[in-house]
Amino acid sequence: MNAPIRILIHGASGRMGQALLRLASERTDLEVIAAVSRKVESRVIDGVPRFAANELSGVPEFDVAIDFSLPEGFDGILAACLSRRAGLVSGTTGLSAAQQDALASAATEIPVVWSANYSLGVAVLNDLVERAASALAGWDCDIVESHHVHKKDAPSGTALALGASAERGGAQPRYASIRAGDIVGEHLVQFAALGERVELVHRATSRDIFARGALHAASRLTGRPAGRYRLRDLLD
Ligand SMILES: NC(=O)C1=CN([C@@H]2O[C@H](COP(=O)(O)OP(=O)(O)OC[C@H]3O[C@@H](n4cnc5c(N)ncnc54)[C@H](OP(=O)(O)O)[C@@H]3O)[C@@H](O)[C@H]2O)C=CC1
Numbered sequence: 001m002n003a004p005i006r007i008l009i010h011g012a013s014g015r016m017g018q019a020l021l022r023l024a025s026e027r028t029d030l031e032v033i034a035a036v037s038r039k040v041e042s043r044v045i046d047g048v049p050r051f052a053a054n055e056l057s058g059v060p061e062f063d064v065a066i067d068f069s070l071p072e073g074f075d076g077i078l079a080a081c082l083s084r085r086a087g088l089v090s091g092t093t094g095l096s097a098a099q100q101d102a103l104a105s106a107a108t109e110i111p112v113v114w115s116a117n118y119s120l121g122v123a124v125l126n127d128l129v130e131r132a133a134s135a136l137a138g139w140d141c142d143i144v145e146s147h148h149v150h151k152k153d154a155p156s157g158t159a160l161a162l163g164a165s166a167e168r169g170g171a172q173p174r175y176a177s178i179r180a181g182d183i184v185g186e187h188l189v190q191f192a193a194l195g196e197r198v199e200l201v202h203r204a205t206s207r208d209i210f211a212r213g214a215l216h217a218a219s220r221l222t223g224r225p226a227g228r229y230r231l232r233d234l235l236d
């Protein structure tokens with residue numbers, strides 16, 4: 001049997017981090033060797049060593065980092081992956097253009113994947129939106145995203161990715177954002193013309209869909225040569 005893939009989870013105390021830790025603990029092919037958050041209160045929880053973000057240089061060797069943190073934490077984990085020659089799976093949204101450029105440049109040295117949404121449903125929705133936009137030339141295109149009240153970035157990363165798909169199909173999307181209650185994530189792409197409307201919608205009801213997708217991507221990224229991979233390159 002192969003040795004487990006050594007995973008570092010960055011943003012471990014957050015909503016996504018907790019889902020990742022729980023689901024990773026159910027897999028025998030993955031071993032979480034470090035759980036990193038901005039601050040730490042206990043050194044070990046459920047057998048997993050905890051580190052603060054400013055202690056990244058002292059974490060044990062790892063094969064791939066899974067990052068669901070915030071833009072202010074992204075530069076640190078990217079630097080740690082580069083210095084350890086480890087892969088990076090990132091789902092952090094709201095990155096600046098400079099951070100996206102840094103990711104592209106890191107991909108010349110390590111394998112990386114960044115996706116605004118690790119669910120299979122949204123991967124399919126992106127394809128549907130591009131096809132609809134191209135078939136419905138001249139229709140109004142609006143993207144409405146709804147999320148929980150704690151979400152900081154708007155429009156969501158997924159809304160922007162869906163907008164890019166719509167643009168590839170020739171549409172010029174407009175965006176609207178709703179922050180309410182504990183909504184995990186909903187994305188509506190609406191095409192409207194006189195007398196008719198087409199609506200494509202994805203509703204996430206559990207963060208486990210994103211966490212499973214990211215763990216799958218991490219297992220598929222490990223051992224690959226340096227490069228910027230798309231999520232679809234790593235899906236079955
Ligand atoms: N691509 C996808 O499929 C998905 C992406 N996301 C994105 O993932 C990110 C996290 O979301 P969510 O879990 O809800 O957020 P939370 O606010 O619940 O968690 C954020 C985590 O990041 C940590 N953090 C904050 N600042 C830093 C820093 N400077 N350095 C290191 N770690 C830091 C926090 O640590 P502490 O608690 O100590 O402050 C916490 O562990 C967001 O960008 C969100 O948009 C979310 C869901 C799906």
Ligand SMILES: O=C(O)C1=N[C@H](C(=O)O)C[C@H](O)C1
Nearest residue numbers: 093116151156157158159185
């Ligand atoms: O912050 C979240 O919660 C989510 N963020 C991602 C985004 O910005 O698109 C993905 C998902 O919708 C949940």
